[in-house]
Amino acid sequence: xxxxxxxxxxxxxxxFATEIRRLVLLESKRAGVGHIGSSLSIAxxxxxxxxxxxxxxxxxxxxxxxxxxxxxxxVLAVYAALxxxxxxxxxxxxxxxxxxxxxxxxxxxxVPGIDFxxxxxxxxxxxxxxxxxxxxxxxxxxxxxxxxxxxxxxxxSLWESVLFAGHHKLSNLVVLVDQNGQQALGYTKxxxxxxxxxxxxxxxxxxxxxxDGHDCTQMRDTIDKLDFQSGAPHVLxxxxxxxxxxxxxHNKIEWHYLPMTEEQYEQAMTEINSSDA
Amino acid sequence: xxxxxxxxxxxLAEKDPRIHLLTGDLGFFVVExxxxxxxxxxxxxxxxxxxxxxxxxxxxxSGLIPFVYSIATFATLRPYEFIRNGPVLHNLPVKIVGxxxxxxxxxxxxxxxxxxxxxxxxxxxxxxxxxxxxxxxxSAALEKTWDAPGPAYYRLSKNEGVTVPGLDGxxxxxxxxxxxxxxxxxxxxxxxxxxxAAKAERTLAQNGINATVALVSSISxxxxxxxxxxxxxxxxxxxxxxxxxxxxxxxxxxxxxxENGLNARLSRIAVRKNPHGSVGSxxxxxxxxxxxxxxxxxxxxxxxxxATR
Numbered sequence: 001x002x003x004x005x006x007x008x009x010x011x012x013x014x015x016f017a018t019e020i021r022r023l024v025l026l027e028s029k030r031a032g033v034g035h036i037g038s039s040l041s042i043a044x045x046x047x048x049x050x051x052x053x054x055x056x057x058x059x060x061x062x063x064x065x066x067x068x069x070x071x072x073x074x075v076l077a078v079y080a081a082l083x084x085x086x087x088x089x090x091x092x093x094x095x096x097x098x099x100x101x102x103x104x105x106x107x108x109x110x111v112p113g114i115d116f117x118x119x120x121x122x123x124x125x126x127x128x129x130x131x132x133x134x135x136x137x138x139x140x141x142x143x144x145x146x147x148x149x150x151x152x153x154x155x156x157s158l159w160e161s162v163l164f165a166g167h168h169k170l171s172n173l174v175v176l177v178d179q180n181g182q183q184a185l186g187y188t189k190x191x192x193x194x195x196x197x198x199x200x201x202x203x204x205x206x207x208x209x210x211x212d213g214h215d216c217t218q219m220r221d222t223i224d225k226l227d228f229q230s231g232a233p234h235v236l237x238x239x240x241x242x243x244x245x246x247x248x249x250h251n252k253i254e255w256h257y258l259p260m261t262e263e264q265y266e267q268a269m270t271e272i273n274s275s276d277a
Numbered sequence: 278x279x280x281x282x283x284x285x286x287x288x289l290a291e292k293d294p295r296i297h298l299l300t301g302d303l304g305f306f307v308v309e310x311x312x313x314x315x316x317x318x319x320x321x322x323x324x325x326x327x328x329x330x331x332x333x334x335x336x337x338x339s340g341l342i343p344f345v346y347s348i349a350t351f352a353t354l355r356p357y358e359f360i361r362n363g364p365v366l367h368n369l370p371v372k373i374v375g376x377x378x379x380x381x382x383x384x385x386x387x388x389x390x391x392x393x394x395x396x397x398x399x400x401x402x403x404x405x406x407x408x409x410x411x412x413x414x415x416s417a418a419l420e421k422t423w424d425a426p427g428p429a430y431y432r433l434s435k436n437e438g439v440t441v442p443g444l445d446g447x448x449x450x451x452x453x454x455x456x457x458x459x460x461x462x463x464x465x466x467x468x469x470x471x472x473x474a475a476k477a478e479r480t481l482a483q484n485g486i487n488a489t490v491a492l493v494s495s496i497s498x499x500x501x502x503x504x505x506x507x508x509x510x511x512x513x514x515x516x517x518x519x520x521x522x523x524x525x526x527x528x529x530x531x532x533x534x535x536e537n538g539l540n541a542r543l544s545r546i547a548v549r550k551n552p553h554g555s556v557g558s559x560x561x562x563x564x565x566x567x568x569x570x571x572x573x574x575x576x577x578x579x580x581x582x583x584a585t586r
Contacts, residue, residue, distance in 0.1 A: 127338070132335075133320070157328060157331075160327055
């Protein structure tokens, strides 16, 4: 796709997020794959970031803001956003999880708009720390956003990055925690309790904000007020509902894994469409 | 070799502002010349090697050339998956510098030994592995490879003032260096095992056995053709390395022999057992683990005697 074919998104964050949800349902159903609940959980964050926060005019622009989906298994929401941004075509999006595609179930480099391959949890924030350090070292105003899951907070390596960023006051770095309270085999409160994540980040000298991860206006207002020039790195602890928008997936562990049946797909799409009415 | 490394890195950094040095809180009396000259390009990442390697990945993606410095095992095995999913998968110019491969951290004990770093990293595609044999060669290797587009691992000796006779600072990617020429045996040595191999050659020569000594400082990419050429001229081939028996130089040479149908008998001289239980000086460990000059010479004599029976 050439630059002239690319379209600037005219959608507001909420509409953008709704389109992401539709595309997530469509493509996960077509491909017969899971990770649907995780993708729906972050749809509003991704919708906000790609519609009106990230400064990315071209995927290869060295001065673009960086975005790293550290919880790589929810990548379908990002592929949908990249399509809505005009970075990948609808036909390309339609190859998700097909034989020979580069649009696999976790972010893979080579896809326009994907900066880092992720999927092994606990790594993405360290990449983001490096991007933020590099921007500072080269006097660039570009910012780095990293989206992590609350289950990912189990990874010790992530806390190495949190400690480093807090110590070095990487104010050009923003972490969004998708706090949906679930992980692969259970609820986070039962596996490794991360419910007090805001206190943990505060203890590591971060600028902490607790927000509704489905309220684009609140998240946007919070990001607009962040000081990217000095002070601490920023974290938005985003309270979310796993599977948001599809009632039968809400907070259900199995929707980390399951693909949808025809009936489930019809119901899910009906609910998303009705929310957009 | 550490001081030669920093001296050369400072020299290169004068020319290219992309060069940054990251350390995992190690390098006392080593890194200071760089840190003092380029304080804004020096980062002590703390004792957090996983974050350090991931951070280097992000810095490299953003156009910088980070050198990541630590003791060999901490620079490679602790952040191994970060190396795999970071600079290797993204083909980024992160330059990993591991100090003290083998048993150079001697009395510090086995947790500080680097006996599996080369084997672990050799499987990673596109990762250059450079094992200089002395300080002069290290300087030449850095000069020729520092700005290569992909990732690299430099396995440096912590010993200073070592000079391998006949090497004269030569280095080329994908090549080997022959420092002696003899028809009775071919001794192929990797990096910091080169001095012991050179000493063994002298001992053998005094006993009437003439050996060719080939030094390998470019492990990846593998110097396939030069190895074929040298191995083809010998019936008896010995590999010498300060590394476990599997995965390193001996395995690499085995692959070259097998894949190219070469007619040579290979004996691998390397560490065959877990080194716990009895530590001491580096030389003590070389003797105990069978990779000292005398051990090498004894092995060569023994194999040649067996072959003539």
